[in-house]
Amino acid sequence: MEIDLVKEKIEIEQAFQSMLDSAKYCNKTPENLDRIKKAFDVAFEAHKNVRRKSGEPYIYHPIAVARICTEEIGLGATSIICALLHDTVEDTELNLDDIERMFGKKEAQIIDGLTKISDVVDFNVSIQAENFKKILLTLSEDVRVILIKLADRLHNMRTLGSMSRDKQLKIASETLFLYAPMAHRLGLHGMKTELEDLSLKIQEPEAFEEISSKLEKTQEVRTRFINQFSIPIKKALEENQLKFEVKGRPKSIFSIWNKMNKKQVPFEEVYDLFALRIILDSEPQNEKTDCWRAYSIVTDFYQPNIDRLRDWISVPKANGYESLHTTVMSPTGKWVEVQIRTKRMDEIAEKGFAAHWKYKEGDKESRFDKWITQIRELLENKNADALDLIDDFKLNLYDEEIYVFTPNGDMKNLPSAATALDFAFAVHTELGVNCLGAKVNNKLVPLSYELKSGDQVEILTSANQKPKEDWLNFVKTQKAKTRIKAFLNEEKKELAHDGKSILEKEFNRFKIEYQNISLKELQKYYKVASLTDLYYRIAVKEIDLNHLKAFEIRNGVLLPKRSIRTRFTNYLGQRLTKKDKKESSPNEMLVIGDNMQKLDYQLAHCCNPIPGDEVFGFVTVNEGIKIHKTKCPNAVQLLSNYAYRVIKARWLDEQKIAFLAAIKILGIDDVGIVNTITQIISNELLVNMRSISFDSNDGIFEGMITVFVHDTEHLKNLIKKLEKVNGVTRVERVDK
């Protein structure tokens, strides 16, 4: 094919000119126009002989990105320049020094940031998340980096057609995972919606086509309904001399698809959730009053659902969104969401802050600043897991935020379902660390109490309080998590110090030299990941150093004895490193079959046998051998109907593995009895509890505790002790 280069150049010039014409937010001083033209010339020259996959000259891409920046995000001259140059450093001969020399320091910085963000290489979400973290890091330098990156991604998504299917899928997956949430977080609603729809189109082409064609077919019905519905409202707004525009809000294909999937309902049940938007043209000082006047008019005609009133004008969302939402009943019995906002608010909702954000030094939108500060706080801990980070980031997005108050009436913004403890950390780290409980609206509540909008929260502290491991199970914010983890690590390090001296003494006693080779052996034996871990476990007595006797000591060096090394599995150790890890089967515990072999098996969950119990193996169809107690309620049936599938099993001796057993305790309710019981279990007998629940009814309590024990002897001991507690009337082992 022959290409008319002269004609092509003219078309490119036209595209550039039309981009400039659309740049209504750009301050078009002669100087700015000069710089923009220069950027265009430089980019044109640099990408001269390169074409995109579609065959068109590469320069169309930077021009398109610049156009999105200015037309759809409302950015100014600097961003247009950087958008035009955004791919030059990565893809052409130009380097950052060239950019700095020709355009300036700021421009070079932004392009440096853009160059650092790599495009997807992988479906792997943790790799994507790492990339995301990098993006956030650049954000704290200059938010324009992300805005331009988003424009870049949007244009790539719009022109994905000529890519390979595999590449399309990768880019779409990353877009949904990272860029759409980011656009949302920055308040770029229009861009977020388009990114989602474009991704869906690639990931689920059939569903996308189906929904979009059905939307087209039902368009007329919707328009008619909305027109009918808005007639009285329009009339009254006019009578009140309000300037306005009324729009039926188009629902995005992605959001319909999402709702269909989430609620498992057909299109027909979703598409007609009607929404109406009233956009008022108000003087700045009348914005709020006008919106509420419009609200009053709407609810004069239609009954509102009080629970659905949202006032994001008095308290805007963290991403800057301002609007008044109400849901009202239409005469035909349909709920209709009505969004009321001014032109300025609508612009922010669609384009994000940038349209109203001035880049003058020291003159930044304060709410935006606040958000950037939050991001910086998240990033403070360099070790924070990138996936945690993104979870937290997203947590703030889709679910509604809650607004709670300090005793002085200061407002704090938290993700929904945040707890009293999250609040404490949000106010001050110190407050979180020493948090004992809270008073919410003057009522005493535990740390894990989930806050609701409007709650007034007073934190109670004690200098003796310290963060606990289980706090991590209920806090919601990354800030609280990070601080708690940091504290626990610090504490662990201190304990490890004690553990080390204990070990040194023991080594002395057994005449073992304090050498790496012996320490490595211990680490292997107890299955701990690091020396700190080893010391820590010794300090908190999770590791029994009596086992040292079982080692061979040659020339002051610890050597494993074969028999022990192969049979002993420090199950306890494993469990404690990974708290929520499911109990795996300790395969060295039983011998099975006539030849007493070591085979793979699982302990049956119906009866949870432990060493000492009489047991048998049962060959299941899909799950290999399961070990049941001979007293298991299922045993009779298994033994009589499937005798051919039953095999012998016997426990090995000298086991120190922990097994799960459940104990039921009945007694008379008494202050402190729960405490006494748990004290006995964990302090006196050093038994680890896995779960505990107590119910109290008319002065009688019933408790269920699951504990880790070594064998039946161990368990019997524990039961005997518990029976002796004042107030306890019965203690028994139960199967579950």
Ligand code: MN
């Ligand atoms: Mn690009």
